Amino acid sequence: MELKVINDKGLSSANLVASDEVFGRGYNEDLVHQLVTAYQANARAGNSKQKSRCEIAKSTRKPFAQKGTGRARAGMASSPLWRGGGKIFPNTGEENYSQKVNRKMYRAGFAAILSRLVAEERLVVIEDLTVDAPKTKLLADKIKGLGIAGRVLVITDSMDENLYLSSRNLPNVLVLEAYQADPVSLVRFPNVIVTRGAVAKIEEMFA
Secondary structure, three states, X not given: OXXXXXXXXXOEOOOEEOOHHHHOOOOOHHHHHHHHHHHHHHOOOOOOEOOOOOOOOOOOOOOXXXXXXXXXXXXXXXXXXXXXXXXXXXXXXXXXXXXXOOHHHHHHHHHHHHHHHHHOOOEEEXXXXXXXXXXXXXXXXXXXXXXXXXXXXXXXXXXXXXXXXXXXXXXXXXXXXXXXXXXXXXXXXXXXXEEHHHHXXXXXXXX
């Protein structure tokens, strides 16, 4: 398939012949959902810690008499039924939320997302994206000149220091190298800009 390519001024350039396997695949919603869910789960630290009733710093003395008070019987104030008591099934801080994703599934899901972006005309291929100085305004003006508004994900084949420093202060712009691209970012951003060199690297990784 052919991808439309523009230059840094937003003008059309020579089209790029891309792999159908990466940019022309059918969309599998279930696979993409599983891929995104697993990616987010694998990012969880799992270090949330809660206390059980035996770890609560309260007296183990019986709070009041078993009978005669009219209240429900209680053995100790650290009971999970009481405010300030322990948790019934607490997090231990050693939970493992990771999910396994096979290599074929990851490649197919990643390609399905890219293909959907191409089909919806939300993926723009640019010859190259560079800035002459590490200034936020230069990068913002360049993206605006491409006719793209809103949140933007930029995938480049190589990131120099000027491009990195220029993008740090733009809240709606994320710049990644091709090997750093992830399915969550591709789904989260409504607009994606990919350099010609990054397309070649993505095809090399997922074709």
